[in-house]
Amino acid sequence: MSRFKYSVGPWNVHEGADSFGPSVRKTIEFGRKIETFKKIGIDAIQFHDDDAVPELNDLTNEQIIARAKEVRSLLSNNGLAAEFVAPRLWMDGHTIDGGFTSNSEKDREFAMYRAYRSIDIANTLGCDKIVLWLAREGTLCYESKDPVLAVHRLVEAINKMLEYDKNIKILIEPKPNEPIDRNVCPTMGHVMAVSAASSDPSRVGGLLESAHAILAGLDPASEIAFGLAMKKLWSVHLNDQNGMRFDQDKSFAVENLRQGFNQIKVLVENNYGSNGEFVGLDVKAMRTQKDEACYEHIKNSIKIANMLTEKAERYDYKYQQKCVEERNYEALEMYVMELLMGVK
Ligand code: XLS
Ligand code: MG
Secondary structure, eight states: OOSSOEEEOGGGSOOOOBTTBOOOSOOOOHHHHHHHHHHTTOOEEEEEHHHHSTTGGGSOHHHHHHHHHHHHHHHHHTTOEEEEEEOOOSSSGGGTTOSTTOSOHHHHHHHHHHHHHHHHHHHHHTOOEEEEEOTTSEESSGGGSOHHHHHHHHHHHHHHHHHHOSSOEEEEEOOSSSSSSEESSOSHHHHHHHHHHSSOGGGEEEEEEHHHHHHTTSOHHHHHHHHHHTTOEEEEEEOBOSSSSSOOOBSTTSSOHHHHHHHHHHHHHTTTTTTSOOEEEOOOOOTTOOGGGTTHHHHHHHHHHHHHHHHHHTOOHHHHHHHHHTTOHHHHHHHHHHHHTTOO
């Protein structure tokens, strides 16, 4: 039994296409994916609106709900929960210039339409969390948007969602860049400010993704800690990233083991999960993986997270205290290294 409950999205097992090359693996049907997710230790599924209800732009609201009900049965037949629904505001022609912050009024309306449908789908799936990964809310040409108005537009969109549904919680997933150059909400600190500016701060929090923090030049453990301190860390996307380059979504802690340990340690210390929060793994299989080995990155991430949890649970706080009293941080650092290397 692991301490945490884990979640993934259907996009975490994908065909391997990237910006420079086509798919390299077969498409796995959604029903098959979730059966395998359950087998490998996943407890909940994360959705984009159109992961749950494909082609939803062409459906009536009734048809959308009917389809979402089928997904709900599929989940419960497999003993899985739904963690959140996120409007996909970066693929459609209406989101070329962003969603909530687009310069086009029609496109901003489209973004709200998708946000409202995401809430309807979440309600049907039995979850109360809406994630906003603000992929294109920012600029490619800095002068193309009023940077103050863009922030106001984001807050306004969030207020409309809070008004549309009185129970839903909004989790902003910050990321500083990619696919946009400069994002309006790049870090957990920005998320907290947007939350405070909203009409109901108690229902606006964050989801911290490790790789996104690294892309912002920050330590994901500190970003997690900041969200926890504000009591607004309602989900995480643990993964890893080799420095500030394209978003890699590597298996958890494979690049930055010590940072990975400290992410788990702060989650353990603050009893993360005790209010039903999941540990999401937003990881991507390497393009070189063959069809039959395309779930390894998820299995490995769970394994690594569990091993680091075990280390966090037997972290020697007495020894830490002694080192702090003596101000011998070299000794403390060495203890952590030995713990991670399996000597302690
Ligand atoms: C970005 C994710 C994205 C969100 C949900 O990191 O892959 O899909 O987690 O929209
Ligand atoms: Mg993510």
